[in-house]
Amino acid sequence: MNQQGKLIITGANGFTGRHACAHFLKSGFDITAVSRKKLNIEGKIHAESCDLTNGNDVNNLIKRTKPQYLLHLAGQNHVGESWLEPVSTLEANTMSTAYLIDALRKQSPACKIVIVGSALQIDPISISSIPHPYSLSKTLQVLIAKSWAVLYNMDIIIAKPSNLIGPGLSNGVCSILAKKIAEMEKMGTETVLEVDNPNVQRDFLDVRDAVRAYDLLLRRGQSGETYDVASGTNRSLEDIIEGYRTVTTGEIKVNSQRNDLIENKMAINPIKLVNLGWKPSIPLESSLMDILAFHRELKEKC
Known part of the structure; x- marks a missing residue:
């Protein structure tokens, strides 16, 4: 097994996912790259296809891989699409997160988890001001993740990125x-x-700097905390x-x-990340x- 441990990256075929796979491969992790369709990825990366909105498929994935780390990037991230398909957006962003962390609770409870939220999520108390179904889905995603961290004492961290470029x-x-x-x-x-x-x-931040932040959070982030990932x-x-x-x-x-x-x-203030030793480069x-x-x-x- 690789020295850094076994890491699942969901949404591996996406914009951030491909950068994350390249970064964590260089960092020495044993990577399982998960996407809806199986990938052809360069390097020593194990590719898995999985529909994250299917609870049985997710449970089987976690049972097979038994990860020590999870970076959850997958989801529906288009505001316009969320207006057209609000329920499927909720499934993609909310239920996939619930299935993943609950499968980890059962199969690999010591796994350290970074859930990548969104700068468009809001405080649930302010639900009357929610701007679109996408924001609702990301708000509920974070609420579920934080709840599982409290209810089941799981090691879950929320990363809240700005506009990644x-x-x-x-x-x-x-x-x-x-x-x-x-x-x-x-x-x-x-x-x-x-x-x-x-x-x-x-706030525009290079995706490669964001991936470095996710790496730091997997190594040193504090469970239950939310970290703004932004240039400031x-x-x-x-x-x-x-x-x-x-x-x-x-x-x-x-x-x-x-x-x-x-x-x-x-401006979004990434001070909590800066205090861990990160800064945009x-x-x-x-x-x-x-x-x-x-x-x-x-x-x-x-």
Whole structure:
């Protein structure tokens, strides 16, 4: 058995999941990569297909693998889809978590668990202000995880990431913009980006820095705690577009609906992670360059 122990990564075929598999393989973990469809993954990683909304399948998975660590990344993470399919979103984000941690309670109770929530989850006391079914599903996910930690004395930690960016297939705004720029570069035409409000602000963090944070939480995170995983700095969409202007030779124009609206959001403070010894290491400019390089490469293969 590998020195670092047996680790299950769910959602291994996703944007963060693929970065997590690469990182934890280098870190010396014995990895089981779980996705709905079995993966072809490079390196010494065991791939498992499992429908996490099926309790029997989840129980059998945990019974076979008996992990010492779990990084739960799987789920439905599209707000628009949650409006169309609220029940399946609840199944994907809430019931999958319940099935996983309860199977671990039965089969591998000493497993250390990191559940990756969302910056869009809310305090359950404020349920009347919930913005969409996705937020509900992530709020309930965290509530279930924290409840199992208390009721069954399980070692469960909540990671609450901000907007993760970086190279790879992603539905995030930075990836969407980079894909459009790469398309226009290849066609040799002017790049026109359609955005609703360029003044909207978000905390953007490179996914590779987030994965390092999850690694630290698996090793040193305190059970029952919630850790914000963020850069601690808000950036507007205009800042992102300006960043792309510095790394492309073509002209970028912006069409917006509400460019007179300025949004000021309170910055997310990752102080609890910083106190464990973590800090972001990849500047926004480097992230944007890597994202654009990824999409340029994809366009060259087309």
